[in-house]
Amino acid sequence: MCCEWKYVVVVASFVVQFITAGMQYSAGVYHYIFMDMYNKSEFETSLVGGLLLGVSVLSAILGNFIAQRMGCRVTVVSGGLIAAIGFGLSFLCEELFEVYICIGFIGGLGLGLAFTPSLMIIEQHFPTNRSMPLGIATCGLGLGISLWPLGVNYVTEQLHWKGTSLLVGGIALNICVMGSLMREPDNYKVKPMPMFKPSVLKIPVFIVMCASYLFWSIGASLIYIHMPEYCRSRGVDSDDVDVACANLICYIGMAVFVSRGIFRLLNTVDIVTTMICTVLIGIVLTGIWQDMFEKYTGIIGYCLMFGFHSGYWVNFNLQIAKENIGVENVAQGYGYFTLLAGIGTLIGAPFGGWLVDETHGNYDYIFYTAGRLAQLICKCDCDCLT
Numbered sequence: 001m002c003c004e005w006k007y008v009v010v011v012a013s014f015v016v017q018f019i020t021a022g023m024q025y026s027a028g029v030y031h032y033i034f035m036d037m038y039n040k041s042e043f044e045t046s047l048v049g050g051l052l053l054g055v056s057v058l059s060a061i062l063g064n065f066i067a068q069r070m071g072c073r074v075t076v077v078s079g080g081l082i083a084a085i086g087f088g089l090s091f092l093c094e095e096l097f098e099v100y101i102c103i104g105f106i107g108g109l110g111l112g113l114a115f116t117p118s119l120m121i122i123e124q125h126f127p128t129n130r131s132m133p134l135g136i137a138t139c140g141l142g143l144g145i146s147l148w149p150l151g152v153n154y155v156t157e158q159l160h161w162k163g164t165s166l167l168v169g170g171i172a173l174n175i176c177v178m179g180s181l182m183r184e185p186d187n188y189k190v191k192p193m194p195m196f197k198p199s200v201l202k203i204p205v206f207i208v209m210c211a212s213y214l215f216w217s218i219g220a221s222l223i224y225i226h227m228p229e230y231c232r233s234r235g236v237d238s239d240d241v242d243v244a245c246a247n248l249i250c251y252i253g254m255a256v257f258v259s260r261g262i263f264r265l266l267n268t269v270d271i272v273t274t275m276i277c278t279v280l281i282g283i284v285l286t287g288i289w290q291d292m293f294e295k296y297t298g299i300i301g302y303c304l305m306f307g308f309h310s311g312y313w314v315n316f317n318l319q320i321a322k323e324n325i326g327v328e329n330v331a332q333g334y335g336y337f338t339l340l341a342g343i344g345t346l347i348g349a350p351f352g353g354w355l356v357d358e359t360h361g362n363y364d365y366i367f368y369t370a371g372r373l374a375q376l377i378c379k380c381d382c383d384c385l386t
Contacts, residue, residue: 080175145253
């Protein structure tokens, strides 16, 4: 195989990350679209986004398992096909529970299957010095979050949701195209690695980090799903309210993109980065600064800070794990992190919808909850560092 092909694989991985992340994190836009279409409660509607994000995360475990046995190319292509079928079938949905099945379960399953193997393939082509190609590939995630929500909103305004569902399903087929480009080296042996090794559960720091992943996923899903609808409920001084609300997720994505790049370059856990995590994320995300929410520009600032710390926290937590429990234990226990992140995402969005319904449209409690969870995350991370 030509050595230059490995760079084609990096580009293919970038595109897969761009599409999968964009489809997943446009869930907040799907939320207000379905609120208007089906006229259901916040709780019922938020199940769509919760299922999409949660099933995507949980099925990444399955994707890892299949890729180790059948190869990354087969898994990515299969995932793209399943995702395309799920979103395409939503064209036929007349009831909200049908959307749960098509987008939440089928679409989420496909996206999750494609996501992890599209990064695993890079490890085959870059056995050493893989930090840069992995960094390039994962940039697709931040870019996808930055561009997709606005695109989904625009297409829906032009074609209604049924047209959007077909278009998104068609774009998902490009995951299959990219997957077909992911050739696997003939001399590379995939070594199956347990993702749920019981022995790691005996490490106290590992348990604390599992709790941190659970808290983070609950809080993050609250914001990703409910921020756009919250903005709509308050009213925005804009010619196109839906565009302004969709832009909020785009701002989060831009900040994630920048943050991941900065802290990947730093690649360190020291007193400065520790203070950033434990102080700034705890203060910014508490949601107690209500003055920030009086104007749209304040909400933009909140989203930028949330996105910046979202991107930072992922790198920060993995670095803590490697330094405290070792690289091998992180790899052999990563399934627990993923499982809890998926469960947290499944819980977070519907719980936020229930809070809004019970408080008769008051979104403040969503942000109070997210902020309190952020403080718990900071406590967990501090415990890991001491």
